[in-house]
Amino acid sequence: MRREYASLSHGLLGAWCPSLGITGYRLIDRSGRNNHGVFTNMDGQANWGASGGGLYVNTDGVDDIIDAGSSLGMNGATFGTISVWFFTSSSITKGSVGFANGSNNAGGNRFEISLVSGTAYFTAESDSSGAVYPYCSIPSGWIHLAMVYDGTLSFSPSRIAAFLNGTQQVLNGGGGTIPSSIGTSLGNFLIGKSAIDAFSGGRYDDVRIWNRRLTSQEIKILASRRGIGLTPYRQRRTSASSKRLWANIAGTWKETTPYVNVGGVWKEAAVYRHDGTGFKN
Numbered sequence: 001m002r003r004e005y006a007s008l009s010h011g012l013l014g015a016w017c018p019s020l021g022i023t024g025y026r027l028i029d030r031s032g033r034n035n036h037g038v039f040t041n042m043d044g045q046a047n048w049g050a051s052g053g054g055l056y057v058n059t060d061g062v063d064d065i066i067d068a069g070s071s072l073g074m075n076g077a078t079f080g081t082i083s084v085w086f087f088t089s090s091s092i093t094k095g096s097v098g099f100a101n102g103s104n105n106a107g108g109n110r111f112e113i114s115l116v117s118g119t120a121y122f123t124a125e126s127d128s129s130g131a132v133y134p135y136c137s138i139p140s141g142w143i144h145l146a147m148v149y150d151g152t153l154s155f156s157p158s159r160i161a162a163f164l165n166g167t168q169q170v171l172n173g174g175g176g177t178i179p180s181s182i183g184t185s186l187g188n189f190l191i192g193k194s195a196i197d198a199f200s201g202g203r204y205d206d207v208r209i210w211n212r213r214l215t216s217q218e219i220k221i222l223a224s225r226r227g228i229g230l231t232p233y234r235q236r237r238t239s240a241s242s243k244r245l246w247a248n249i250a251g252t253w254k255e256t257t258p259y260v261n262v263g264g265v266w267k268e269a270a271v272y273r274h275d276g277t278g279f280k281n
Contacts (some may be wrong), residue, residue: 005221005228008218008221008222008228010033011210011212012208013072013209013210013211014029014068014072014162015030015031015068015072015230016028016030016068016208016225017207017230018054018055018228019054019056019204019205020227024044025042027068030230031208032197035068035189037068037069038066038069039055039064039251040064040065040066041062041063041065042059042060045146052141052142052226053085054226055202055205056106056204059200059201061199062201065191065193065199066204067188068188068189068191070158070187071191072185073208074099075184076154076181076182077211078151078180078182078257079086079183079211080111080149080200081114081147081148081214082097082147083206083222084145084146084204084207085142085143085226086115086145086202087142087143087203087204087205088115088138088202089140091118092201093117093118094114094116094194094201094202095112095115095201095203095204096108096190096193096194096202097112097156097189097207098110099111099112099186099189100187100190100194101175107184107191108266109125109126109185109187110124111123111149111183111185113147115138115200118137118166119138120135121134121135122162124179125182127181134173135171136162136164136171138170142205144164145164146162146163146219148163148181148213149178151182158178159178160178165223166220168224168254183211191207192202206230
């Protein structure tokens with residue numbers, strides 16, 4: 001068995017997808033790198049719910065964190081991608097995924113996506129660059145957000161491209177300068193804690209991070225379905241003997257009404273072409 005959309009696994013550092021099943025007091029890392037998200041100050045099964053055809057985890061905005069540790073290898077990176085499904089409504093207006101080490105406007109190290117009251121913020125920051133929050137407006141309901149960062153290229157604004165439901169957005173400016181590499185002391189990858197050192201209650205599904213720049217087509221695939229590309233599927237195989245049976249077949253006949261005008265009982269018959277060296281079967 002192999003996974004559909006195999007390119008989505010290239011450079012994948014972590015994938016936490018509640019839709020693939022309840023796993024108690026931690027979120028299983030589906031990337032295979034064992035960066036499992038540990039529930040901190042959370043209630044286990046009470047933090048799981050179902051919505052929009054899939055499961056999700058929620059944080060309370062008070063002290064809940066899902067902590068995937070510090071072994072993802074993004075410190076000092078010059079490129080990367082974060083993808084997440086959020087649920088938003090009039091009563092659920094916050095959420096955050098990514099690295100958030102440091103205080104707001106105080107030289108923190110951050111690489112994250114955050115939500116505040118109908119606005120999505122996309123942050124790539126090192127401790128020398130000051131605060132940077134390019135942003136766009138978002139609708140209510142289940143939405144997919146992706147942030148692509150490349151310190152060597154220019155998007156709009158420079159070095160960050162943001163996608164809402166698979167479509168690249170025109171971002172409003174933030175402050176400061178987006179760095180050519182993100183911080184060397186990013187800290188842990190967290191779900192439920194924002195760049196401004198505030199806890200952010202919300203509903204989350206299918207959170208992923210890569211150490212490369214995803215293409216716009218790959219992001220469209222991610223936006224098409226929660227959990228896409230994370231589960232193996234069976235590939236139908238034809239045995240060598242079956243292939244030989246079909247190689248030289250000239251016709252087949254199968255019974256439609258059994259036992260009519262026959263001298264025996266026939267279930268299936270086939271005629272094979274002769275290739276000059278013998279009949280092939």
